[in-house]
Ligand SMILES: NC(=O)C1=CN([C@@H]2O[C@H](COP(=O)(O)OP(=O)(O)OC[C@H]3O[C@@H](n4cnc5c(N)ncnc54)[C@H](O)[C@@H]3O)[C@@H](O)[C@H]2O)C=CC1
């Protein structure tokens with residue numbers, strides 16, 4: 619692993635010093651002054667594959683950008699607010715646009731309860747991406763992800779620039795949590811615990827495929843772990859007691875996802891697999907057009923979408939419960955763009 623990273627950095631150095639006209643990676647964070655946006659921007663400042671880190675929010679971005687810009691890594695940091703065509707400058711020539719803009723949950727809310735506020739925020743940011751960076755890759759963090767990715771897709775379709783290979787719903791936090799939770803009950807190092815999590819990103823739509831891990835679980839462990847992975851977000855919302863939801867672990871997860879995407883699209887590294895929510899045919903025969911599963915990333919973005927493989931009867935049951943909710947979340951997002 620270490621050797622691979624070393625090679626990446628060398629390739630990156632060559633990439634940036636090349637005069638062959640290849641443009642270096644500009645990554646834009648929309649919602650950069652928020653609970654996720656700030657630590658995510660901090661982590662991205664360390665990424666050697668980023669030449670410009672472009673931070674946009676409706677408030678406070680100049681301060682966040684000035685602060686982060688003092689960190690002595692190679693990338694340039696720019697900060698924008700809506701004034702003076704800030705969004706245009708934030709997005710122009712972007713390679714990847716990461717979107718954690720929007721409101722988080724308070725105790726007692728579901729992610730779907732955020733729809734009324736976040737749907738229009740995400741729709742408008744997607745429309746700006748269409749205008750200023752139609753070829754960028756978009757990573758959507760704003761909840762409810764099950765609906766916000768379809769919203770972004772519909773906006774791109776409306777303007778005739780839709781490429782499903784470039785649009786991702788970020789579900790990395792579910793796999794990060796699953797790995798950590800398994801390691802906690804088995805007393806192992808989480809780096810050795812890989813759990814594929816499929817479906818969507820809310821409650822019962824989050825389906826961990828624990829039968830495919832290297833561990834054996836009792837039925838009791840299986841049920842408790844599955845529930846904890848499905849409702850891990852609620853643990854944080856409850857503990858934060860009205861001040862927000864997961865921000866730091868989410869920033870970690872989004873930085874990992876962005877790095878994977880950069881390595882695939884900028885360096886052309888092969889074999890990078892991230893579970894992510896994308897336009898997918900896996901369950902389209904059942905009317906579910908977006909689904910999270912293991913996706914091999916490529917220079918084009920989405921490469922091979924891996925099938926679920928062999929799953930247990932319990933997991934089949936979980937998938938059965940996830941599909942109707944996913945279908946309705948997806949339809950809600952699509953109808954929102956059609957009607958607004
Ligand atoms: N996909 C996932 O796994 C996760 C998703 N989330 C979601 O991420 C979103 C953000 O969460 P936090 O950072 O905790 O919220 P936050 O409220 O701390 O930050 C959100 C930021 O978005 C900004 N914003 C609002 N409207 C905007 C617009 N039109 N353009 C640009 N920026 C805008 C706000 O000014 C604020 O700085 C929430 O919807 C939350 O539910 C949170 C954790 C995990």
Ligand SMILES: O=C([O-])CC(=O)C(=O)O
Nearest residue numbers: 723761791851852863864
């Ligand atoms: O729970 C929330 O609302 C935030 C989130 O998506 C997560 O932590 O998985």
